[in-house]
Amino acid sequence: MSQQHKRDGFSRRQLIKGMGAASLLPLIGGVAPFAIGGQHAGRVVVVGGGFGGATAAKYLKRANPAIEVILVEPAETFYTCPFSNLYLGGLRDMRSIAHGYDELTDRYGVRVIHAMAEDVDTDSREVILSTGRHLDYDRLVLSPGIDIRWNALEGYDEDAADKAPHAWKAGPQTELLRSQLQDMEDGGTFVMVAPDNPFRCPPGPYERASMVAHYLSQHKPRSKVLILDAKDNFSKQGLFTAGWEQLYGDRIEWVGLSNDGRVTRVDAGRLEVETEFGTVHKADVLNVIPPQKAGWIAERAGVTDDSGWVPVKPDTFESRQVENVYVVGDATVAAPMPKSGFCANAQAKVVAAAIAASLESRPAPEAYWTNTCYSLIGPEYGISVAGVYRVQEGAIAEVSGGLSPADAPAETRALEAEYAVGWYNAICQDTWGTST
Amino acid sequence: MRSPRPARHDALRRRLLRSLVATLTGIGLFGLTLPALADGPWQRLEATQAVLGGATPSTRGLVLDLPHVSEDGSAVALTVGFDGELEENDYIERIDLFAVDNPSPEIATFHFTPMNGKPEVSTRVRLNETQDVIAIATSHQGERFATAREVRITVSGCLMRNGNDQPEPLSSPRVSVPSSFSVGEPEEIRTLINHPMETGLREGPDGETLPRHIIERFTVSVNGETAFEAELHQSVSANPYLRFHLAPENSGEALFEWFDDSGESARHEVELSVG
Ligand SMILES: Cc1cc2nc3c(=O)[nH]c(=O)nc-3n(C[C@H](O)[C@H](O)[C@H](O)COP(=O)(O)OP(=O)(O)OC[C@H]3O[C@@H](n4cnc5c(N)ncnc54)[C@H](O)[C@@H]3O)c2cc1C
Numbered sequence: 001m002s003q004q005h006k007r008d009g010f011s012r013r014q015l016i017k018g019m020g021a022a023s024l025l026p027l028i029g030g031v032a033p034f035a036i037g038g039q040h041a042g043r044v045v046v047v048g049g050g051f052g053g054a055t056a057a058k059y060l061k062r063a064n065p066a067i068e069v070i071l072v073e074p075a076e077t078f079y080t081c082p083f084s085n086l087y088l089g090g091l092r093d094m095r096s097i098a099h100g101y102d103e104l105t106d107r108y109g110v111r112v113i114h115a116m117a118e119d120v121d122t123d124s125r126e127v128i129l130s131t132g133r134h135l136d137y138d139r140l141v142l143s144p145g146i147d148i149r150w151n152a153l154e155g156y157d158e159d160a161a162d163k164a165p166h167a168w169k170a171g172p173q174t175e176l177l178r179s180q181l182q183d184m185e186d187g188g189t190f191v192m193v194a195p196d197n198p199f200r201c202p203p204g205p206y207e208r209a210s211m212v213a214h215y216l217s218q219h220k221p222r223s224k225v226l227i228l229d230a231k232d233n234f235s236k237q238g239l240f241t242a243g244w245e246q247l248y249g250d251r252i253e254w255v256g257l258s259n260d261g262r263v264t265r266v267d268a269g270r271l272e273v274e275t276e277f278g279t280v281h282k283a284d285v286l287n288v289i290p291p292q293k294a295g296w297i298a299e300r301a302g303v304t305d306d307s308g309w310v311p312v313k314p315d316t317f318e319s320r321q322v323e324n325v326y327v328v329g330d331a332t333v334a335a336p337m338p339k340s341g342f343c344a345n346a347q348a349k350v351v352a353a354a355i356a357a358s359l360e361s362r363p364a365p366e367a368y369w370t371n372t373c374y375s376l377i378g379p380e381y382g383i384s385v386a387g388v389y390r391v392q393e394g395a396i397a398e399v400s401g402g403l404s405p406a407d408a409p410a411e412t413r414a415l416e417a418e419y420a421v422g423w424y425n426a427i428c429q430d431t432w433g434t435s436t
Numbered sequence: 437m438r439s440p441r442p443a444r445h446d447a448l449r450r451r452l453l454r455s456l457v458a459t460l461t462g463i464g465l466f467g468l469t470l471p472a473l474a475d476g477p478w479q480r481l482e483a484t485q486a487v488l489g490g491a492t493p494s495t496r497g498l499v500l501d502l503p504h505v506s507e508d509g510s511a512v513a514l515t516v517g518f519d520g521e522l523e524e525n526d527y528i529e530r531i532d533l534f535a536v537d538n539p540s541p542e543i544a545t546f547h548f549t550p551m552n553g554k555p556e557v558s559t560r561v562r563l564n565e566t567q568d569v570i571a572i573a574t575s576h577q578g579e580r581f582a583t584a585r586e587v588r589i590t591v592s593g594c595l596m597r598n599g600n601d602q603p604e605p606l607s608s609p610r611v612s613v614p615s616s617f618s619v620g621e622p623e624e625i626r627t628l629i630n631h632p633m634e635t636g637l638r639e640g641p642d643g644e645t646l647p648r649h650i651i652e653r654f655t656v657s658v659n660g661e662t663a664f665e666a667e668l669h670q671s672v673s674a675n676p677y678l679r680f681h682l683a684p685e686n687s688g689e690a691l692f693e694w695f696d697d698s699g700e701s702a703r704h705e706v707e708l709s710v711g
Contacts, residue, residue, distance in 0.1 A: 196513075197506075197507045197508060198505075198507055231508075232510075232511060232674075232675070233508060233510070233511075257511075257675075258603065258628065258630060258674070258675035258677075259608070259630075260610060260628070276612065276626060276628075277610045277611075277612045277626065277628065278612055305504070307503065307504055307505075311504075333504075333505055335505050335507050335590040336507070336590040336591055395588070395590075396590075398591070
């Protein structure tokens with residue numbers, strides 16, 4: 001233990017005194033940790049500063065400021081996937097979906113380290129960072145989001161993503177896709193390859209198709225959107241289809257699995273894709289949303305199963321496979337909860353409460369979660385799906401839920417578009433303390 | 437280096453148990469100390485017992501691949517195949533699939549011939565709820581193999597849908613075959629056809645039960661000789677998809693036919709080239 005403390009600049013000793021404040025007190029050598037202050041409440045390392053991780057860090061501190069919380073996230077600015085489709089549609093700029101970590105450090109006393117977690121040793125309970133530093137933990141929270149399963153779709157590797165962006169993690173990929181759209185000639189076809197379940201944000205591809213169609217209708221009126229889907233059904237399908245017809249006529253074409261929509265080969269150089277039964281589609285802009293898995297650090301920590309995702313105990317989101325490791329967000333198998341930012345945020349609060357309780361040897365409070373996924377079909381046309389979840393018979397179950405009405409007047413759709421903005425501001429405020 | 441992973445431990449324990457049983461059986465103690473290892477959900481279902489015909493299946497060699505969790509019970513991807521050992525000249529002649537807790541458990545029966553080269557099929561099935569799926573394989577000489585997998589069905593909150601387009605029955609038959617075969621090398625064949633596969637259990641918009649309307653049989657022949665057959669039940673998803681293998685000896689005409697329970701059928705012919 002003491003060895004690890006030396007390797008780690010932020011030793012436990014250092015932090016016992018500072019507690020909430022970003023403690024940069026001088027190290028008091030040779031004094032046993034528990035001698036000072038006497039209030040050491042445990043150290044939690046959180047990997048990933050997205051929706052799940054940032055929320056977990058903040059709510060751990062809110063649950064008990066005496067817990068030492070270290071957040072490990074390489075990026076200094078986090079771009080949200082939520083509303084990145086609006087950027088593609090020309091409704092927002094990238095700055096409006098950018099968030100930082102100042103509130104977490106300044107207000108809540110979370111120690112933020114901008115580095116990559118490279119490995120986890122769950123026996124000695126330490127996280128090894130890209131800087132070479134080792135961080136020991138009492139409890140570990142992983143919220144690494146998704147990683148792409150490169151080559152799971154033939155021809156789609158990291159180089160292919162430079163030509164046919166996935167833009168399924170917001171940032172440079174999103175900007176690349178936007179610039180390709182802007183450079184496309186009028187009359188071109190935007191082809192989207194949509195994946196089979198499970199994947200990040202079930203309605204995301206269809207909101208993106210809507211936003212791209214919106215942009216095209218304004219700037220390239222002769223252009224089309226073609227969605228090639230590996231599924232026969234998708235989230236809010238009836239609502240999307242009706243909205244597309246109403247706003248975009250036949251600009252958006254969707255081809256499902258049973259009509260040979262599943263793409264089995266990508267040729268990013270030629271901007272071509274081939275489907276299972278041999279149809280080749282040529283794109284002018286090609287957006288491939290490929291098969292996904294839990295962020296790779298989850299595999300390093302030994303918490304993934306052969307599906308590539310992380311099974312968790314439903315009432316605490318502790319790993320089923322490794323003790324003291326809690327996993328939240330897209331990386332987990334939490335169905336029927338979808339892989340959404342809202343769910344990651346809600347799960348993180350449950351984890352924060354469960355960890356705070358376990359550090360005091362109290363039982364975890366009873367868990368429940370809510371989720372609402374808004375999607376914009378047009379700037380003034382919003383739809384949503386909502387759910388409430390509880391643990392029933394040892395598994396997460398949806399106990400109530402609902403969808404926007406099918407035949408709603410334009411005012412309802414316009415109101416939901418406004419609510420979507422309200423939701424975005426609220427969740428970002430809750431997660432990073434910043435909104436635009 | 438890392439913490440123990442119970443999943444792996446379980447597998448190890450099962451392996452240990454199995455070899456222990458083998459030893460015990462060898463010395464005649466089997467049954468006294470341990471429950472039969474061939475114990476499985478197939479022992480509790482009439483339909484599976486009928487296929488087993490009193491035989492105790494081996495639990496080795498038959499592989500059933502399904503997701504642990506599926507967010508859409510209307511189409512769960514499934515692959516079943518045999519990679520175990522058989523006597524010389526024996527081959528897997530049939531594989532039966534069952535969904536224990538569906539209104540009727542039979543999913544499908546696949547009939548293989550030596551022309552398949554590889555006894556493996558992929559399809560998509562309907563699962564009403566969380567349950568065990570069972571596969572039973574029968575060899576030409578009557579050896580039986582069984583395996584089961586539990587699948588958890590959840591309907592994801594974001595996957596709620598309210599579209600309900602019904603496909604035109606027996607429309608758009610699709611077949612994909614490789615451009616050429618080498619003798620003795622099984623290659624993948626994929627087929628897809630549009631059909632509602634109406635279960636006979638669902639209500640229509642007027643509240644009346646919609647009559648059952650499904651594809652019951654699918655056959656493949658090469659140069660007039662049967663190569664593969666499938667009997668389908670209502671637990672096969674709408675728009676039946678089948679992926680299997682063929683290893684034809686000679687070039688020739690392959691005929692794919694789908695027959696539904698209203699007496700209608702669809703066919704598709706392709707030229708196979710072996711070179
Ligand atoms: C186009 C699109 C639109 C979407 N719209 C919505 C929406 O409207 N509403 C909604 O609720 N959800 C939406 N989502 C889904 C939402 O983005 C995800 O569900 C959410 O980001 C999941 O949170 P997370 O914490 O699991 O992962 P993320 O938010 O992706 O955070 C993961 C973080 O972990 C970091 N990380 C990964 N590995 C390491 C490591 N080894 N060391 C250190 N850090 C690491 C990453 O840098 C990243 O910052 C959308 C997604 C997409 C793609």
